[in-house]
Structure formats: C-alpha cells, structure tokens
Amino acid sequence: MPRVLLLLPTTTYRTKAFIDAALKLGVEVTAASERKNTLGAASPDSLLTLSFFDPESAGREIVDYNERYPIDAVIPVDEDTAVVAAHVARSLALSHNSVESAGIAKNKDRMRQALDAAGVRVPRFWRFCIDDDSKEAARRVTYPCVVKPVSLSTSRGVMRADNEDQFIEAVSRLDRILALPDVRRRAGAASRHALAEEFIQGVEAAVEGLVTDGKLRVLATFDKPDPLDGPFFEETIYVTPSRLSDQAQADIEATTSAAVRAMGLTRGPIHAELRVNEQGAWVIEVAARAIGGLCSRALRFGGGISLEELIVRHALGEDVTGLRREETAAAVMMIPIPRAGVLRDVTGLDAARGVAGVEDITITAHITQELLPPPEGASYLGFIFSRAADPAGAEAALREAHSRIEFIIA
Numbered sequence: 001m002p003r004v005l006l007l008l009p010t011t012t013y014r015t016k017a018f019i020d021a022a023l024k025l026g027v028e029v030t031a032a033s034e035r036k037n038t039l040g041a042a043s044p045d046s047l048l049t050l051s052f053f054d055p056e057s058a059g060r061e062i063v064d065y066n067e068r069y070p071i072d073a074v075i076p077v078d079e080d081t082a083v084v085a086a087h088v089a090r091s092l093a094l095s096h097n098s099v100e101s102a103g104i105a106k107n108k109d110r111m112r113q114a115l116d117a118a119g120v121r122v123p124r125f126w127r128f129c130i131d132d133d134s135k136e137a138a139r140r141v142t143y144p145c146v147v148k149p150v151s152l153s154t155s156r157g158v159m160r161a162d163n164e165d166q167f168i169e170a171v172s173r174l175d176r177i178l179a180l181p182d183v184r185r186r187a188g189a190a191s192r193h194a195l196a197e198e199f200i201q202g203v204e205a206a207v208e209g210l211v212t213d214g215k216l217r218v219l220a221t222f223d224k225p226d227p228l229d230g231p232f233f234e235e236t237i238y239v240t241p242s243r244l245s246d247q248a249q250a251d252i253e254a255t256t257s258a259a260v261r262a263m264g265l266t267r268g269p270i271h272a273e274l275r276v277n278e279q280g281a282w283v284i285e286v287a288a289r290a291i292g293g294l295c296s297r298a299l300r301f302g303g304g305i306s307l308e309e310l311i312v313r314h315a316l317g318e319d320v321t322g323l324r325r326e327e328t329a330a331a332v333m334m335i336p337i338p339r340a341g342v343l344r345d346v347t348g349l350d351a352a353r354g355v356a357g358v359e360d361i362t363i364t365a366h367i368t369q370e371l372l373p374p375p376e377g378a379s380y381l382g383f384i385f386s387r388a389a390d391p392a393g394a395e396a397a398l399r400e401a402h403s404r405i406e407f408i409i410a
Contacts, residue, residue, distance in 0.1 A: 002072040002316050003028040005062075005088065007081035009052060010035050013294050013364065014077045014308070021309035027316070030069065045069050052084050053185055055099075059087035066092055073315035075268075079106045079153055080186060082288040095317075097288055101264035105288035108195055109150045111263060118262030121255060121282050123198040130178055130192045134171040137196070138164040144199040146230070147171060149178060151187040154292065156378040160199060160230025167196070177376055202277030204228050204284075206238060207256045207270075208291050208299065208307070210314055214266045216257040219307070220299055220325050221249055225395055232374040237398055238295060239331040239391045248276050255281040269311050294362060294383045298332040301325055328387050331394035333402060335363075335381040337373040341409035343381075344368075352384070352404040357397030359385045361405075371409060381407055 004022050008015045008031050015031070022029045030045065034052035048065060051057040062071070071092055076085040082102050089096030097105075104110045115122045127150075128137040147170040148158040157177045161167040174194060177183060184191045204224040209216050222238040242249055256272045269290040275282045290296060296307040301323040314320050343365050353361055363382035365371065371381075386397035 001026070001028050003030060003069060004312060004315065005030045005032060005048075005071045005074040007032050007050070007052070007074065007076045007084055007088075009033065009078060009081060012077050013292075014290075014296075017294075017296065017306065017308045018075065018077065018312070021306055021312050024309060025312060027312070028069075030065075030071065050084065050088075052080055053188070055084045055087040058084045059091040062088045063091055073312075073317075075311060075315050076289055078289055078292065079151075079287055082106065096267055097265050101266070102288055104263045105265065105286060107150050107190055108148065108285060109190075109193060111285065112195065112197070114262050114264075115259055115283055118258065120258045120262050121280060123200050123282060123284075125195050125197040127193065127195055130171065130175050130194055134168045135164070137171070138167040141167065141196045142198060143167075144230075145196045146199050146233075147174060147194060147196050149174060149183075149187070149190075150193045150195055151190045152177075152183065152378070153287070154378045155233045155235060155374050157375050158233045159375050160232075161196075173375065199230070200275040200277065200282050200284075202275045202282070203244075205242060205244065205252055205274050205276055205281075206291070207252060207272040207274065209256065209260075209270050209272070210310070210320070211260055211265050211267055211270055212314070214261060216253075216260045216270070217321065218253050218256070219301075219310075221252060223391065234336050234374040235334055236336055237331060237333050237395060238298065239329070239395050240298065240325070241329060241391060243391050244276065248281070251281045252276065255283060256286065259283045259286045268315070293334060293380065294364070295332045295334065297360070297383070297385055298330045299325060300330075329389065329391045329394040331386045331388075331391070331398050333384040333398040335384065335402065335405075337365075337371045337377055337379070337381055338407070339409060340370075340372050340377075342368060342370055343407065344410050345408040346405065347408070348405045352401040355397055355401040355404070357386045357388045357393055358401045359387050361385070361401065 032048040032050045036049045074085045076082040086099040086102035112125045144162045159170040206222040208220045220240045221242040222240045226236045272286040273284040299307045365381045386394045388394040
C-alpha cells in the first residue's frame with residue numbers, strides 16, 4: 001500500500017481535508033509537523049516531527065524514517081513546507097519540484113528575477129533592505145507602487161504607496177511586522193528583505209492548477225470581483241468560472257504556464273495570482289502549493305472528488321487529466337477582519353445559512369481571539385461557500401449571507 005507524507009504545520013486549516021482524502025483512497029498517511037505530537041510515540045508510523053524551519057535538516061531526518069516506513073509521495077500545504085518537501089523528495093529520490101524551484105516560489109524577489117529574465121510580464125520591481133535608508137529607497141521607485149516582504153503570504157505586510165512619504169511610512173510599518181519573532185523565524189535570511197513593485201491597474205484573477213512534467217493544467221480560474229487597489233490588499237471573494245473574456249482567460253493561462261516554466265516548477269499543485277488589463281495578464285505571484293485556507297472547498301471535480309483528493313492521486317502518479325471541475329458556478333468569501341480588537345460574539349449565522357445558494361459557513365476565529373486586519377494580520381474570520389447556476393448568483397449569495405452576520409469586536 002502506498003504511503004503519503006503530508007507536511008502539515010500546526011497552524012494550517014488543511015489537515016482534515018488532506019487526511020480524509022488520503023484515507024478515502026486507502027493509502028497510508030504520515031502526518032509531519034514542526035512540533036512534537038504527544039501521540040507520536042504511540043503512532044510512529046503515522047506521526048512525525050520534522051524541522052520545517054531547517055529544510056536541509058528535514059531532508060536528512062527523513063532518511064531513517066523512510067527505511068522503516070517507505071514513502072511514495074510528499075505533499076506540502078504552504079510556501080514553507082513546499083521548500084521542505086523539495087528537500088525531502090531530493091533525499092528520497094521522489095519525483096517532485098527541485099529545491100531551486102521551490103526556493104524561487106517562496107521568495108518573491110527571486111521569483112521576480114526569474115520571470116523577468118524569461119520575458120514573462122511582471123511589474124517593474126526594486127529590491128531593498130528594511131535596514132537601508134528608506135528615504136533613498138523612496139527616491140529610486142516610481143509611484144504608485146506596492147511595498148511587500150519577499151517571504152510572507154496572505155497579503156501580510158503588503159501596502160500601497162502613492163508618494164515618497166507614504167513609501168517611508170509603509171517601510172516603517174513593514175519593519176515592525178518583520179521584527180516579530182514568528183516572522184523572523186519563518187523568513188530566515190530573507191526576514192529583512194523587501195520589494196517595491198509598480199502598481200498594476202486592472203482586475204485580479206487567480207489560477208488553480210496542477211503541473212505534470214513541467215506542463216501546467218489549469219483546474220480553475222477565479223475572478224476576484226472586489227477591487228484590490230489598496231492601501232492594503234486583503235482578499236475577499238473568489239468566483240469560478242471566470243467571467244473574463246475568452247481572450248483574457250487564454251492570456252491568463254498562457255502567462256501562468258510561462259511563469260511555471262521560468263520558475264522551473266515541474267510537478268504538483270500551483271496557485272497563481274495575476275492582474276489583467278488592456279496590456280494583458282501580469283504575474284503577481286505563483287506559489288508551489290494549492291489554494292490556501294479552506295478555499296479549496298469551492299472546488300469539486302468529477303464524482304464529487306475534492307481538490308485534496310485530486311492532489312493526492314496526482315502525487316502518487318495517477319493520471320487525473322480526465323477529472324474536470326463540476327459545471328456549477330461556485331464561490332468562496334474569506335470573511336475580512338473589519339478592525340483590530342477582541343472577538344466577543346458572532347450573530348446572524350442561522351439567517352446567513354438560510355440564504356439561497358449558500359452551501360456552508362465556517363467561522364474559524366474563536367471567541368476571545370485577538371484580531372488584526374491587514375497589513376499586520378494574516379488570518380480571516382471564517383469562510384462562506386456558495387453554489388449557483390451562474391457566477392453572478394454565487395457571488396450574490398455570498399454578499400447577502402455576509403450582510404446578515406454581525407461580528408462583535410471589542
């Protein structure tokens with residue numbers, strides 16, 4: 001029976017979905033985390049601790065384990081574990097993205113350089129160090145621009161600046177974020193590096209895909225109907241299928257495929273973010289992992305197969321090209337945090353769940369949790385899921401349900 005190694009940080013929402021998918025397929029599962037599980041000694045075949053913040057060590061640590069419990073595939077769930085997965089796969093001679101390509105996908109500066117060198121359409125960008133003179137850096141860039149860390153995700157630390165004063169203020173704010181202990185540990189050597197990049201006017205879209213032998217297959221293209229023009233860039237609604245023109249969608253697919261090749265990604269899921277305007281599609285980023293949070297619940301494939309099951313099948317070498325996304329329109333809202341404070345109560349959920357087309361509402365924030373909106377924060381209040389005959393209906397259901405929920409924040 002094949003064995004899958006799942007790299008699951010303790011903070012991920014994805015544990016249950018991936019384990020359920022693997023168990024449904026009847027494969028053995030080893031769940032690895034960065035923290036020791038109290039049940040690990042009793043279940044050495046299924047629970048493992050790896051050094052997620054030291055990928056090279058993780059690659060060495062897995063060798064002894066593999067001799068006792070041979071691993072057939074390794075699956076990461078975020079940018080950090082994507083790099084760990086590449087080291088593990090190299091140690092075990094498994095088919096996977098290279099260490100180099102995973103590192104490029106995790107570091108926005110290296111990604112920009114690789115894409116620019118390959119002629120892929122990307123915003124103009126300038127790298128700088130947070131410890132440098134921000135006034136000097138402010139004079140080098142053009143405006144409006146977007147200031148961002150090279151290594152964080154979920155729009156954390158991403159801010160728009162329309163002039164030099166705003167740039168200096170954004171850098172100061174980013175400095176405080178990057179100085180946090182958890183950020184320093186996660187980012188490692190890149191913890192003081194940042195980018196300023198040209199702000200691209202247009203609408204945003206996202207691509208979910210699978211790469212096999214270096215070739216991208218698009219599983220879904222999402223519209224983002226809410227404008228993402230700053231000053232911060234918290235995402236809210238994803239809707240599929242896309243309502244963009246056939247030409248725009250073809251350009252999105254071609255540009256994403258070119259980005260995958262330029263980055264050297266050869267196998268596994270990817271999640272890409274792009275801007276689209278009259279000049280075409282611009283790559284904002286391509287991550288070597290699947291869509292984050294609980295958003296994957298918006299995707300179902302032939303026979304009700306989940307995205308996680310599709311990824312597990314693909315990782316084990318199964319041909320999944322015949323599995324297509326269901327025709328029904330689907331949407332997900334990542335419920336934004338409106339302001340900083342402590343969550344005291346959530347009301348109106350029953351009324352929200354009663355909205356036609358709403359499939360599920362999951363509140364992930366807990367009562368008494370301290371909430372931080374972007375750019376400091378990196379989480380959401382929860383997720384709303386909908387399905388309808390067309391994308392407009394799926395989007396409308398989300399907005400109506402959201403309007404019925406009240407979050408009491410002290």
